[in-house]
Amino acid sequence: MTIPAPAPTFGFNFDNTYARDLEGLYIEWQAALAPTPKLVKLNRALADELKLDADALTSPAGAAIFAGNVLPVGAKPLAQAYAGHQFGGFSPQLGDGRALLLGEVIDRHGQRRDIQFKGSGRTPFSRGGDGKAALGPVLREYIIGEAMYALGIPTTRALAAVATGEAVQRETRLPGAVLTRVAASHIRVGTFQFFAARSDITKVRQLADYAIARHYPALQQAANPYLAFLQAVSNAQAALIAQWMLVGFIHGVMNTDNMAISGETIDYGPCAFIDSYDPNTVFSSIDTHGRYAYGNQPTMARWNLARLAEALLPLIDPDSDQAVKLATEVITNFAEHYSSHWLNGMCAKLGLSHPEAGDLALAEGLLGMMHKQTADYTQVFRALADAVLGNEDVLWAQFGDNASFDRWLQQWQARLTREPRDPAARAQAMNSINPIYIPRNHQVEAALDAAITHADLAPFETLLEVLAQPFTPRAGFEAYATPASDGNAGYRTFCGT
Ligand code: AMP
Ligand code: MG
Numbered sequence: 001m002t003i004p005a006p007a008p009t010f011g012f013n014f015d016n017t018y019a020r021d022l023e024g025l026y027i028e029w030q031a032a033l034a035p036t037p038k039l040v041k042l043n044r045a046l047a048d049e050l051k052l053d054a055d056a057l058t059s060p061a062g063a064a065i066f067a068g069n070v071l072p073v074g075a076k077p078l079a080q081a082y083a084g085h086q087f088g089g090f091s092p093q094l095g096d097g098r099a100l101l102l103g104e105v106i107d108r109h110g111q112r113r114d115i116q117f118k119g120s121g122r123t124p125f126s127r128g129g130d131g132k133a134a135l136g137p138v139l140r141e142y143i144i145g146e147a148m149y150a151l152g153i154p155t156t157r158a159l160a161a162v163a164t165g166e167a168v169q170r171e172t173r174l175p176g177a178v179l180t181r182v183a184a185s186h187i188r189v190g191t192f193q194f195f196a197a198r199s200d201i202t203k204v205r206q207l208a209d210y211a212i213a214r215h216y217p218a219l220q221q222a223a224n225p226y227l228a229f230l231q232a233v234s235n236a237q238a239a240l241i242a243q244w245m246l247v248g249f250i251h252g253v254m255n256t257d258n259m260a261i262s263g264e265t266i267d268y269g270p271c272a273f274i275d276s277y278d279p280n281t282v283f284s285s286i287d288t289h290g291r292y293a294y295g296n297q298p299t300m301a302r303w304n305l306a307r308l309a310e311a312l313l314p315l316i317d318p319d320s321d322q323a324v325k326l327a328t329e330v331i332t333n334f335a336e337h338y339s340s341h342w343l344n345g346m347c348a349k350l351g352l353s354h355p356e357a358g359d360l361a362l363a364e365g366l367l368g369m370m371h372k373q374t375a376d377y378t379q380v381f382r383a384l385a386d387a388v389l390g391n392e393d394v395l396w397a398q399f400g401d402n403a404s405f406d407r408w409l410q411q412w413q414a415r416l417t418r419e420p421r422d423p424a425a426r427a428q429a430m431n432s433i434n435p436i437y438i439p440r441n442h443q444v445e446a447a448l449d450a451a452i453t454h455a456d457l458a459p460f461e462t463l464l465e466v467l468a469q470p471f472t473p474r475a476g477f478e479a480y481a482t483p484a485s486d487g488n489a490g491y492r493t494f495c496g497t
Contacts, residue, residue, distance in 0.1 A: 031068025
């Protein structure tokens with residue numbers, strides 16, 4: 001008698017708490033069959049972190065897994081329900097219209113991580129959509145998410161990209177793809193809104209208890225765990241948005257369904273980084289009124305948190321006036337938390353170890369001049385470290401022969417005399433947080449264009465290599481450290497849905 005070989009697990013060791021504990025908050029579903037799946041990219045380092053078998057997943061069997069054609073043992077695919085405010089208007093039913101949660105695994109650090117497909121076909125939440133994703137937006141999410149990770153910013157990550165072999169119809173026919181992404185969870189502000197909008201307090205509570213246990217377990221002991229939860233999400237978002245602002249990242253579509261309660265950046269669509277500093281910068285073609293402009297992001301995060309607060313009100317206090325009062329305090333203190341994260345981060349960018357009175361004005365002075373001179377945000381901060389070491393040439397090239405910049409430079413240098421570190425240590429600290437490489441828009445577009453139009457993945461691979469070490473200058477990558485010669489004027493990003 002021969003004993004049949006066990007089905008290969010590819011290292012997936014699923015433990016699906018969302019499916020187990022939150023029945024009624026999702027619909028079990030299957031991925032559509034991809035005709036000829038082909039692995040475009042596997043994130044081997046992340047696969048290893050998740051204790052997956054990267055070698056086995058590089059085989060054709062791996063492509064079948066990441067296309068959703070073959071289910072790894074233990075996976076229980078489901079579409080999550082959520083609602084959301086999109087550009088200020090409430091949609092009571094969004095949900096995973098082209099995504100499936102495959103399940104959860106515990107990584108090498110003991111952290112629970114969601115494994116999710118994006119672009120895996122229609123679900124009961126698809127509304128008019130085809131449930132598919134095109135290769136361009138999939139690779140874009142791959143690039144930007146991995147860049148954010150390397151910059152030290154909380155984010156979902158890309159595990160794999162697979163071409164399905166099928167064309168998807170957008171404005172033109174485009175190659176279809178599935179992204180497999182990894183997240184602390186996919187619970188959104190909009191997940192709470194879905195059940196709050198249906199006055200299903202039991203499910204809101206069930207979800208809140210689950211989210212607290214999964215993301216903020218210490219709060220289970222708090223006097224008011226739901227209020228503490230709101231505060232924790234608010235703090236996580238304050239820290240996150242400050243980090244976005246400090247590197248010049250624009251999310252582009254900060255709807256409440258695109259805000260994760262874990263505090264990770266999620267749902268990369270029409271996102272992009274600024275080149276020249278301008279708070280009014282908008283890249284997304286659908287953001288016609290600039291609601292999600294670069295400089296509006298803290299305000300919009302706070303607005304979204306107010307929507308989360310509304311969904312949680314019945315849990316916060318049975319007396320609705322008291323609940324509103326408590327929740328409002330949290331929403332109000334967001335500004336303070338955000339500003340403190342931002343100022344600490346901005347001081348570090350300027351080489352200042354602790355904020356002092358006057359540092360805010362110093363930072364704002366520099367930003368104001370950058371705006372006026374259309375200076376490149378990333379290059380200016382990188383050049384400040386050179387100036388610390390006595391080379392001001394790059395900095396002056398950004399500002400021209402300018403008396404007000406000269407005054408600013410003198411103020412900054414006077415401020416630095418009160419700093420304990422020697423210049424070499426200070427410059428090194430600055431260069432460890434001020435990136436030299438960010439995903440420059442023209443480089444991202446060039447990588448996507450080569451992949452889509454010429455099936456040439458070399459520029460995509462090189463860009464990933466550059467962005468994986470954003471703080472370390474490397475010979476041969478000079479072109480990745482500068483903006484496009486014609487700047488960002490007219491640059492537009494699209495949702496790619
Ligand atoms: P997004 O703009 O990607 O954050 O998506 C907003 C909502 O639209 C979510 O509910 C998505 O699942 C849904 N959606 C986006 N694109 C598609 C598509 N091609 N097919 C079905 N649903 C989609
Ligand atoms: Mg979304």
